[in-house]
Amino acid sequence: MYFKESAGVPDGIGVMSKIETIGIVGAGQMGGGIAHVSALGGYKVLIHDTSADRIEKGIATISGNMARQVGSGKLEEKARNEAMARISAAPAMADLAAADLVIEAATEDETVKRKIYAQLCPQLNPEAILATNTSSISITRLAAQTDRPERFIGIHFMNPVPVMKLVELVRGIATEDQTFEAAKTYVKHLDKTITVSEDFPAFIVNRILLPMINEAIYTLYEGVGTVDAIDTAMRLGANHPMGPLQLADFIGLDTCLSIMQVLHEGLSDSKYRPCPLLVKYVEAGWLGRKTGRGFYDYRGDHPVPTR
Numbered sequence: 001m002y003f004k005e006s007a008g009v010p011d012g013i014g015v016m017s018k019i020e021t022i023g024i025v026g027a028g029q030m031g032g033g034i035a036h037v038s039a040l041g042g043y044k045v046l047i048h049d050t051s052a053d054r055i056e057k058g059i060a061t062i063s064g065n066m067a068r069q070v071g072s073g074k075l076e077e078k079a080r081n082e083a084m085a086r087i088s089a090a091p092a093m094a095d096l097a098a099a100d101l102v103i104e105a106a107t108e109d110e111t112v113k114r115k116i117y118a119q120l121c122p123q124l125n126p127e128a129i130l131a132t133n134t135s136s137i138s139i140t141r142l143a144a145q146t147d148r149p150e151r152f153i154g155i156h157f158m159n160p161v162p163v164m165k166l167v168e169l170v171r172g173i174a175t176e177d178q179t180f181e182a183a184k185t186y187v188k189h190l191d192k193t194i195t196v197s198e199d200f201p202a203f204i205v206n207r208i209l210l211p212m213i214n215e216a217i218y219t220l221y222e223g224v225g226t227v228d229a230i231d232t233a234m235r236l237g238a239n240h241p242m243g244p245l246q247l248a249d250f251i252g253l254d255t256c257l258s259i260m261q262v263l264h265e266g267l268s269d270s271k272y273r274p275c276p277l278l279v280k281y282v283e284a285g286w287l288g289r290k291t292g293r294g295f296y297d298y299r300g301d302h303p304v305p306t307r
């Protein structure tokens with residue numbers, strides 16, 4: 001049905017897979033990033049969120065991020081214009097009917113994702129693959145909420161998507177080989193490296209990364225060090241490019257808390273207990289960079305530690 005060469009694919013990337021049009025649900029930092037790399041990879045992109053305003057903001061962010069790549073010489077203006085022309089708003093879920101692959105990148109909340117699948121599945125092409133970018137939730141459980149568990153898969157991009165080379169692929173119990181192969185082809189086409197994880201809470205990267213971030217928050221909570229002391233210690237003492245609290249703000253503290261809750265509940269081990277200070281920041285709506293305040297305050301010229 002779909003195989004063909006794409007005129008829009010940049011040199012050296014090769015033959016377009018049978019997937020031509022990518023639908024994205026959630027125009028936040030991850031959905032925007034996935035749209036960005038998919039459009040540069042020659043795919044048509046349809047982007048959906050809860051309001052036309054959010055979609056427009058998401059598309060404007062992608063445009064700005066590509067402009068920065070042009071400014072730093074990583075992208076040509078022509079490639080940017082061509083890629084932006086491949087991205088369209090999909091204000092109604094029915095607008096995603098044309099997609100061969102839909103990637104759900106909405107808020108890390110199982111109830112939200114379930115509601116999306118219930119609305120989305122009847123609108124999709126029966127052949128379409130449905131993927132989730134969840135950081136932690138069971139792929140098998142999410143798949144069971146859809147009409148296509150065999151064509152459901154976890155495609156877990158890292159943040160920021162245009163920069164990070166890794167994508168974790170996670171099969172649910174029912175995911176068919178064809179779905180897995182199609183997802184592999186798509187990800188390779190984006191020039192990313194794949195690592196395959198079994199379907200366990202938070203997969204590989206976040207199973208290791210989030211307990212470290214949570215421990216950094218406990219270190220702050222117990223007064224062992226200030227925000228600055230903890231981040232400096234891990235940047236210079238462990239050679240991490242970002243301190244763990246800076247990274248938590250970058251990921252989003254709501255997402256960090258959700259992942260810790262999934263680890264805690266899914267593995268029933270007290271070592272994954274979310275730090276009460278993380279809970280408090282989320283309750284305050286201090287979610288990190290995306291809301292202007294988290295472990296740092298981003299509202300001025302420079303980030304200022306909030307503790």
Ligand code: NAD
Nearest residue numbers: 026027028029030031049050105106107108134135159251
């Ligand atoms: P975000 O808060 O930046 O964006 C989430 C978007 O989902 C928002 O624009 C919101 O309006 C939208 N949304 C919420 N409910 C919706 C609905 N019913 N229909 C359509 N859109 C809806 O969050 P994010 O950081 O982009 O995370 C999105 C997903 O990606 C989560 O599952 C998260 O775990 C995962 N993820 C995040 C990171 C990270 O570092 N932030 C990394 C990898 C994966």
